[in-house]
Amino acid sequence: MKNSNIPDPFEKARLEKGFGEMDDQNDPVVMALRHKDVRRCAHNHKTFQSGAEPGRIVIPSEVNIRDIRQIPFEVDPPMHGEYRAVVEQWFKRPLEEAYTAQLEKQIGALVEEAITKDSVEVIKEFSLVLQSRALTLLFNVSFSESETWISWGTHVFRSEESALDASKANILYDYIDAQIENSIKNPGEDFYSKLLAAEVNGKKLTKEEIKGVVILTFAGGRDTVINAVTNSIAYFSEHPKSLERLKKEPELINFAIEELIRYFSPLTQMGRVATEDTQVCEHAVKADTRISLNWASANRDANVFENPNEVVIDRKMNPHVAFGFGTHNCLGATHARQILKVLIHTLIEKVSSIEIIDAKENIETLGEFKRKVGFDNINVKFN
Amino acid sequence: MAKITFVTQSNETITVEGNSGNVMELAVQNKIKGIDGNCGGVCSCATCHVHVEPSDWDKVGAPNSMESDMLEFDEKVSDYSRLSCQMKISEDLDGIVLKVAN
Numbered sequence: 001m002k003n004s005n006i007p008d009p010f011e012k013a014r015l016e017k018g019f020g021e022m023d024d025q026n027d028p029v030v031m032a033l034r035h036k037d038v039r040r041c042a043h044n045h046k047t048f049q050s051g052a053e054p055g056r057i058v059i060p061s062e063v064n065i066r067d068i069r070q071i072p073f074e075v076d077p078p079m080h081g082e083y084r085a086v087v088e089q090w091f092k093r094p095l096e097e098a099y100t101a102q103l104e105k106q107i108g109a110l111v112e113e114a115i116t117k118d119s120v121e122v123i124k125e126f127s128l129v130l131q132s133r134a135l136t137l138l139f140n141v142s143f144s145e146s147e148t149w150i151s152w153g154t155h156v157f158r159s160e161e162s163a164l165d166a167s168k169a170n171i172l173y174d175y176i177d178a179q180i181e182n183s184i185k186n187p188g189e190d191f192y193s194k195l196l197a198a199e200v201n202g203k204k205l206t207k208e209e210i211k212g213v214v215i216l217t218f219a220g221g222r223d224t225v226i227n228a229v230t231n232s233i234a235y236f237s238e239h240p241k242s243l244e245r246l247k248k249e250p251e252l253i254n255f256a257i258e259e260l261i262r263y264f265s266p267l268t269q270m271g272r273v274a275t276e277d278t279q280v281c282e283h284a285v286k287a288d289t290r291i292s293l294n295w296a297s298a299n300r301d302a303n304v305f306e307n308p309n310e311v312v313i314d315r316k317m318n319p320h321v322a323f324g325f326g327t328h329n330c331l332g333a334t335h336a337r338q339i340l341k342v343l344i345h346t347l348i349e350k351v352s353s354i355e356i357i358d359a360k361e362n363i364e365t366l367g368e369f370k371r372k373v374g375f376d377n378i379n380v381k382f383n
Numbered sequence: 384m385a386k387i388t389f390v391t392q393s394n395e396t397i398t399v400e401g402n403s404g405n406v407m408e409l410a411v412q413n414k415i416k417g418i419d420g421n422c423g424g425v426c427s428c429a430t431c432h433v434h435v436e437p438s439d440w441d442k443v444g445a446p447n448s449m450e451s452d453m454l455e456f457d458e459k460v461s462d463y464s465r466l467s468c469q470m471k472i473s474e475d476l477d478g479i480v481l482k483v484a485n
Contacts, residue, residue, distance in 0.1 A: 036452070043456035092419075254423035304449065318425035319453050326456060329428070333421060 003359050003378070004234035006264060008309055009369045010297035018281030020294070022367025024060050029271060031292045031366075032280045035301035035321070038293045041272065041280060042325040048272035048291060050328060051076040057271040059292055059366075065169050071212035073220070077327055084331070086198045086205075087213060090191065091138075091331050094338040099137055103342045106133045111346050114382045119357055122378045127229040128154055130339070131222065138217065138335050139191040141179075148175070149218075154226060176214050180207060191217070221332045224266040225339060227362075227374035231264045232340060235311065236347060237354035237380060242313045247348045249314075256313045257340045262320035263311045265296035268364060268371055270324065295321045296371060355381045385477040389433075391416045392483060406481070407431035407468035417483035424468035426450055429457050431467040432484035439479040443470060459484040 001007075013020045014033035022029050032038045041048050054069040055062030069075070072083035093099050110130055114120045132146040139145070152171060183192035195210045205213075236243045246253050269292040274285050285291055299320045300308040323330035330336070347354075359378035364371045388398040389410060401409040410418035410431065419430035426449060435443045440463055446454060450469045454460050467481065 039452075039456045043458075255425060258422055258425045258427060304452075316425065317449055318422075319427045319449055320425075321427075323428070327458065333428075337421070 002238045003356050004231065004238045006231070006372050008297070008300040009371050010294065011300065013369075014297055014301065017283070019283045020297075020367065020369060022059075022369070024290075025064070027056070027061055027063075027290060029059055029290045029292045029367075030280050030283060030285055031269060031294045031297070033294050033297040034281065035298040035304045035319075037281050038295065038298040038321060039325050041291060042293050042321075042328070045076055045272075045327055047275055047278050049076050049275050050074050050080070050272060052273035056273060056290065059269055059271050059290075061271075066215075068173070068208065068215060069212050070216040070219070071209055072331070073216050073328065074212075080327060082200045083209075083213075086195075086200055087331065090194060092334055093140075094138070094335045100338060100342065102137050103134060103338060104346070106130070106137075107339075107342050107346045108350070111350050111382065115350065117382075119379050119381055122230045122233050122380055123154060123226060123375060124377070126233070127226040130229055130343075131225040134225075134335070134339055135218075135221065138221075138332070141190045154223070172215065172218060173211070176211055176218075180210055180214075217332070220330070221335065225332075225336055227266040228261065228264055228336065228340060229343060230378060231266075231374050232260055232343060233354060233380060234356065234359070234375070234378060235260065237356050239311070240353055242311075243344075243347060243351075245313065246344060250345075250348075252314045253341060253344055255315055255318070256344065257337055258318045258320065259311055259313060259315045260340065261322040261336075262299045262305070262315075262318055264374075265299050265320075265322045266373070267322070267324075268296040268366070268373060269294040270328075293321075293324070295324065351382055353383045355383070357381060385472055385474055385479075387472075387476060388478075388480045389415045389418070390480065390482045392485065401472040404472055405468050406433070406470040406472060406476070407466070409472060410467060410483075415483065417485045418467060420468060422468075426453055426466060426469060429453055429466060430485065432457060432459060433465055433467045433481040434459075434461050434484055435463045435465055436480035436482070437463055442475055442479055457484075 010033050018034050020031040020033055032041050050057050053063055054074055055066040072080045120126055129150055132149040136143050136146050180192050187193045195205055198205055246256055271290050271292045273290055274287055276287050278285050280291050302308050323333040357379040360376045361372050362374045362376045364373050384400055384402055386398055386400050390396050399413045407420040407424055411420045421430045422428035446465055450466050454464045
């Protein structure tokens with residue numbers, strides 16, 4: 001099997017019963033596995049809420065390591081929309097020319113540096129660096145901040161040893177507190193200052209609310225972007241013809257981005273908490289228990305996608321849910337898409353081939369399911 | 384050549400002309416507010432949702448099954464909803480009016 005293949009562990013359960021089950025810290029999860037059920041449950045935010053105890057809709061649950069509510073992510077409508085309206089425009093900045101030009105400069109320099117090395121460990125030496133540097137653009141802060149973020153390692157909340165690491169989270173929280181204080185004293189054009197100036201329903205955001213938005217911005221785009229970038233490198237390494245085709249037919253790049261995101265589904269699933277006794281795919285779900293919207297499974301549903309387990313680089317009709325679906329769809333999607341776009345253009349321009357030297361897969365265990373989400377490490381040579 | 388009129392949420396009326404491509408692309412090129420086309424036209428993001436003027440519905444036609452599946456759970460779906468990325472520009476669309484859903 002190719003290194004870049006990402007198998008679908010949910011197929012059998014999706015076809016046979018439509019749901020899966022897993023335990024997570026004694027707070028079990030019923031997973032919706034079919035494309036339609038995932039969309040239906042995501043749409044039904046009254047029965048399947050996000051505004052539960054902070055950390056509970058994340059799988060693995062973060063209730064034991066986090067009290068702060070991530071905003072707008074862990075807020076239900078109508079309040080969700082009020083918060084979202086405050087940040088929506090800011091998260092569209094990646095479409096601006098100057099932003100893209102900066103991103104091109106960053107990724108161009110990183111790829112050029114990688115070409116000079118005999119071996120690059122993609123996760124730590126490439127994707128983490130790329131993600132952290134790009135995030136300085138989203139925050140509109142100094143490039144040098146990325147050095148601090150890189151030093152935190154690959155996971156904001158997770159350490160290498162244990163899945164959930166409170167001490168690591170505290171490093172992030174203390175850092176954010178300091179940044180907010182700094183922007184109170186010296187307001188500028190950065191994201192913190194923007195949030196400090198923002199109003200929701202005629203009232204300024206509290207520090208706690210600002211922190212909730214900032215934590216979401218750090219956490220939501222870390223592992224996901226790192227996996228998307230790393231998996232893209234692995235894919236193009238093993239499918240040089242795809243890169244050649246994109247070079248000849250650049251109008252396909254947009255389709256390629258959506259297809260890679262569908263295939264990778266960097267975020268496997270997201271939870272919701274049932275507010276009443278209900279069901280998922282005719283399976284009973286009790287009030288105050290958790291379900292999940294399994295994006296990765298929905299994105300391989302053969303009722304929607306032809307040849308779902310293949311990367312069809314020019315797939316035209318691609319209603320994937322890799323960025324979620326409905327009200328809570330991914331706020332950082334524009335940033336993520338722009339990163340992949342610039343990355344592909346840069347690879348086309350500067351790289352002739354990529355060889356994988358060795359790789360260790362990163363496998364998530366989700367009850368009876370084991371899903372490859374990317375790599376723990378992967379050494380490559382850029383030519 | 385087709386003249387297409389967009390009515391935004393703030394009731395701005397903008398008429399633009401297109402020859403090729405799809406209606407979402409035309410709207411994005413002309414910076415029509417409320418049409419973002421985030422996914423670039425693969426029917427995934429629903430940020431190009433429009434409500435077709437009922438009298439123009441026959442010109443535009445109903446969505447295919449995949450598009451209507453995506454619209455089914457959209458917050459702002461109506462009987463005249465379409466994803467404009469799935470509407471190919473042709474002379475048949477000349478004169479239609481589209482209300483931007485978002």
